[in-house]
Amino acid sequence: MSIAQEAARGYDPYIVGAGPRSKSGLPRFEHAERTLASKRVISAFGFWIFLLSDIIMFSAFFAAYAVLSGQTAGGPSGKDLFSITRVALETACLLLSSFACGVASIGARARNDAMYYGGMTATALLGAAFLFLEINEFSGLIAQGAGPTRSAFLSSFFALVGCHGLHVTLGLLWLLTMMAQVFAKGYRADIMRRVLCFALFWHTLDIIWVGIFTVVYLMGLAL
Amino acid sequence: MPLYVLGFMGMTRRMQHYDVPEWHPWLLLAAAGAAVILAGIGLQIAQLVVSFRHREQLRDTTGDPWNGRSLEWSTSSPPPAFNFAVLPRIEEGDAYWETKQRALRQHVLAEEPAYADIKLPRNSATGFVCAFFATFLGFALIWHIWWLAAVSFLGAFATFVAFAWRDRTEYRVSADEVARIDRENRSARRAALAQLGAAE
Amino acid sequence: MSDTEIGLHLHETDLAPGDEPADGREIGEGIRGYLIGLGLATLITVVAFFVSRTSLVWQPSIPIALMVLAIAQMGVHLVFFLHITTGAESFNNVLALAFGVLIVFLLIVGSLWIMTHLNHNMVSMEQIIQMQR
Numbered sequence: 001m002s003i004a005q006e007a008a009r010g011y012d013p014y015i016v017g018a019g020p021r022s023k024s025g026l027p028r029f030e031h032a033e034r035t036l037a038s039k040r041v042i043s044a045f046g047f048w049i050f051l052l053s054d055i056i057m058f059s060a061f062f063a064a065y066a067v068l069s070g071q072t073a074g075g076p077s078g079k080d081l082f083s084i085t086r087v088a089l090e091t092a093c094l095l096l097s098s099f100a101c102g103v104a105s106i107g108a109r110a111r112n113d114a115m116y117y118g119g120m121t122a123t124a125l126l127g128a129a130f131l132f133l134e135i136n137e138f139s140g141l142i143a144q145g146a147g148p149t150r151s152a153f154l155s156s157f158f159a160l161v162g163c164h165g166l167h168v169t170l171g172l173l174w175l176l177t178m179m180a181q182v183f184a185k186g187y188r189a190d191i192m193r194r195v196l197c198f199a200l201f202w203h204t205l206d207i208i209w210v211g212i213f214t215v216v217y218l219m220g221l222a223l
Numbered sequence: 224m225p226l227y228v229l230g231f232m233g234m235t236r237r238m239q240h241y242d243v244p245e246w247h248p249w250l251l252l253a254a255a256g257a258a259v260i261l262a263g264i265g266l267q268i269a270q271l272v273v274s275f276r277h278r279e280q281l282r283d284t285t286g287d288p289w290n291g292r293s294l295e296w297s298t299s300s301p302p303p304a305f306n307f308a309v310l311p312r313i314e315e316g317d318a319y320w321e322t323k324q325r326a327l328r329q330h331v332l333a334e335e336p337a338y339a340d341i342k343l344p345r346n347s348a349t350g351f352v353c354a355f356f357a358t359f360l361g362f363a364l365i366w367h368i369w370w371l372a373a374v375s376f377l378g379a380f381a382t383f384v385a386f387a388w389r390d391r392t393e394y395r396v397s398a399d400e401v402a403r404i405d406r407e408n409r410s411a412r413r414a415a416l417a418q419l420g421a422a423e
Numbered sequence: 424m425s426d427t428e429i430g431l432h433l434h435e436t437d438l439a440p441g442d443e444p445a446d447g448r449e450i451g452e453g454i455r456g457y458l459i460g461l462g463l464a465t466l467i468t469v470v471a472f473f474v475s476r477t478s479l480v481w482q483p484s485i486p487i488a489l490m491v492l493a494i495a496q497m498g499v500h501l502v503f504f505l506h507i508t509t510g511a512e513s514f515n516n517v518l519a520l521a522f523g524v525l526i527v528f529l530l531i532v533g534s535l536w537i538m539t540h541l542n543h544n545m546v547s548m549e550q551i552i553q554m555q556r
Contacts, residue, residue, distance in 0.1 A: 052519055098504055110450055173380065210493050
């Protein structure tokens with residue numbers, strides 16, 4: 001069969017025919033189910049995969065804590081050290097900050113300055129409050145001789161909760177950067193992608209905190 | 224594997240001599256294996272020498288030196304910055320192989336594709352610079368040099384923000400440029416096809 | 424069409440993970456989704472805190488109850504905050520999540536299993552001290 005006959009049959013591996021073009025300028029394929037996904041979808045999916053790898057890293061810290069939570073080396077245990085009120089406050093801060101982040105996401109998509117900046121500011125303040133409470137807790141523990149070097153239990157505690165706190169800190173830096181970017185350049189497509197990725201990151205941190213307050217604090221106090 | 228078995232039988236490494244007769248057959252087996260490996264190394268060296276000696280005749284310009292079956296062989300080696308000139312339209316399994324079979328039967332390359340502009344991300348030194356700061360940050364954290372830790376962290380963060388502030392993130396390779404680069408590859412493939420045709 | 428134009432440029436029915444579904448939705452609807460998520464999460468949290476402190480629940484079941492509540496709350500977060508649905512547009516995201524959960528499960532269960540096994544097989548400290556005497 002000649003090439004012309006094959007082309008007539010519809011076989012066109014190098015898009016010889018002038019087929020219809022999609023909005024992005026790439027040729028569209030009549031028989032193809034779909035074209036290349038948009039940058040927004042690709043970026044978010046890629047970031048989602050990174051977040052899953054981050055969750056796997058956290059689960060390694062969780063596993064270490066689960067194994068070592070009983071090894072108090074004659075020192076204080078969770079029951080002696082944790083304060084339920086502070087944990088409740090920290091949880092409230094993060095949960096509300098997740099909600100505020102949701103408001104900011106809606107605001108960004110609607111290009112509503114009040115919702116975006118208001119939501120992001122609320123997220124930042126609540127996140128900062130969480131960090132303040134956590135740093136307070138850590139310095140208190142260290143002051144009373146229950147620092148990360150006291151026992152395996154405390155080492156794994158500081159590693160797990162400290163890792164989460166570090167993520168929150170970096171998230172706050174990212175948050176401020178995103179507010180600055182929208183302020184400087186408006187709701188540009190690439191900045192919107194970053195806001196979406198930030199929202200994913202922030203919600204994931206709250207999910208990890210759910211795991212932490214359950215396994216570390218509630219189980220520590222109950223058992 | 225025979226050495227693994229010997230380990231279970233209690234033999235250690237670095238023995239100058241041994242006096243356990245049970246080990247002997249396994250050690251003979253391991254020696255035979257070592258001889259095979261030596262032959263392999265010899266063949267590797269021979270291959271390197273021969274390849275170098277005949278490099279002019281053996282050189283491949285098409286990017287498909289082993290008559291590959293799948294689509295990664297449809298571009299040149301090394302590939303251009305955009306990897307593939309067009310997104311191929313696939314209607315069957317083994318699309319690249321079928322295209323080549325058709326070309327062999329008809330003694331002519333498939334028709335030239337419709338080239339379009341390609342947008343590629345711009346290069347950036349951000350990764351390299353950030354890594355530089357990260358190295359110092361790691362060093363400072365290990366040795367508790369807090370001022371250096373703070374400075375390196377700020378440096379890394381500033382680099383990152385500078386990268387995020389870019390307005391131009393992509394550059395465009397024009398359709399003509401894509402066509403020019405692809406045509407070079409196509410002429411190499413055409414020459415190879417002609418050679419194959421002449422050989423029949 | 425440059426990368427830096429204003430807007431989102433979504434042509435597909437694909438949904439980015441975490442993205443608000445559909446452009447045409449009202450802001451009110453969006454807020455409502457987040458409010459429901461917030462409410463449910465708060466409820467589950469309160470129950471979890473209560474379960475850990477109270478003597479009304481059979482003591483040995485407390486860890487399991489807390490785990491179940493934690494998983495439920497993570498589910499609430501995933502659905503209401505991250506918009507992970509069962510629809511076709513979420514398929515890739517759900518698949519990736521399932522894989523992540525599998526790895527996490529293997530990691531945690533595996534670590535606990537191995538360490539308990541090692542601990543069980545390990546000679547106790549008193550015996551070691553005895554042997555050293």
